[in-house]
Amino acid sequence: MKTRYLLFILILSVLSLFLVLKFYLTPESVTEIDKRDKTDTVIPLFQEANLPIGKVIIDPGHGGKEWGAVGWKSEVPEKEINLAIATYAKDYLENNHVEVAMTRYLDEMMDDKDLNADLTARAQFAEKIAADLFVSIHSDQFDKEIEGTRIFYSDKNPKVKESQILGEVIFDELISKLGSKPLGVKEENYRVLDQNTVPSVLIEVGFLSHPEEEMKLVDPAYQKKAGEAIAMGIIKYLKTNQRK
Numbered sequence: 001m002k003t004r005y006l007l008f009i010l011i012l013s014v015l016s017l018f019l020v021l022k023f024y025l026t027p028e029s030v031t032e033i034d035k036r037d038k039t040d041t042v043i044p045l046f047q048e049a050n051l052p053i054g055k056v057i058i059d060p061g062h063g064g065k066e067w068g069a070v071g072w073k074s075e076v077p078e079k080e081i082n083l084a085i086a087t088y089a090k091d092y093l094e095n096n097h098v099e100v101a102m103t104r105y106l107d108e109m110m111d112d113k114d115l116n117a118d119l120t121a122r123a124q125f126a127e128k129i130a131a132d133l134f135v136s137i138h139s140d141q142f143d144k145e146i147e148g149t150r151i152f153y154s155d156k157n158p159k160v161k162e163s164q165i166l167g168e169v170i171f172d173e174l175i176s177k178l179g180s181k182p183l184g185v186k187e188e189n190y191r192v193l194d195q196n197t198v199p200s201v202l203i204e205v206g207f208l209s210h211p212e213e214e215m216k217l218v219d220p221a222y223q224k225k226a227g228e229a230i231a232m233g234i235i236k237y238l239k240t241n242q243r244k
């Protein structure tokens with residue numbers, strides 16, 4: 001009986017010693033790391049990096065009953081190409097901390113009452129949501145000899161100088177990424193630009209009437225390249241011309 005009792009005390013003592021040693025021997029650094037990890041999940045160290053660098057409007061030209069131009073060989077309507085390029089631009093911008101609103105996400109007009117009402121609704125959207133800039137995406141048609149990229153801004157827009165700079169920055173990106181013929185950044189009056197209150201441009205990515213350029217414009221790989229080039233131009237503009 002006495003031996004059993006002694007054995008019980010011995011086991012108890014060994015266990016207690018083990019627990020005490022474990023507590024004291026745990027390195028302090030381990031507990032410190034635990035504490036820091038918990039703090040990090042509450043207050044991210046680099047939260048600022050995730051703040052949006054701007055809010056922009058991407059306007060895929062036409063939509064619904066307004067087809068715009070039509071591919072001379074493929075018969076693909078311009079409205080489809082514009083929406084595809086715009087969506088690639090939107091995805092790239094959102095992945096790079098830019099807030100994006102589109103005037104349409106589907107095959108529809110913004111206001112289907114008539115064309116002028118639709119263009120006015122698109123132009124007034126920027127003021128309504130307090131956007132930093134407005135970019136309208138289109139594809140051109142003329143005759144089968146003409147090809148290339150051109151961008152327009154309006155002198156009726158109150159931000160005419162900023163619009164021109166925005167156009168030039170996007171133009172450089174598009175020409176270098178697409179290798180398309182540079183037709184220039186020009187002044188032209190379009191309702192969607194004239195009635196806007198923020199820096200605004202209208203991009204004609206290429207010509208659906210030019211046989212080779214048409215084949216490029218209907219190709220998703222080319223549409224993605226164009227959308228990303230437009231997005232890169234917008235990001236460059238926001239980083240250098242914003243918040244001065």
Ligand SMILES: [Zn+2]
Pocket residue numbers: 061062068069078138139
């Ligand atoms: Zn168009």
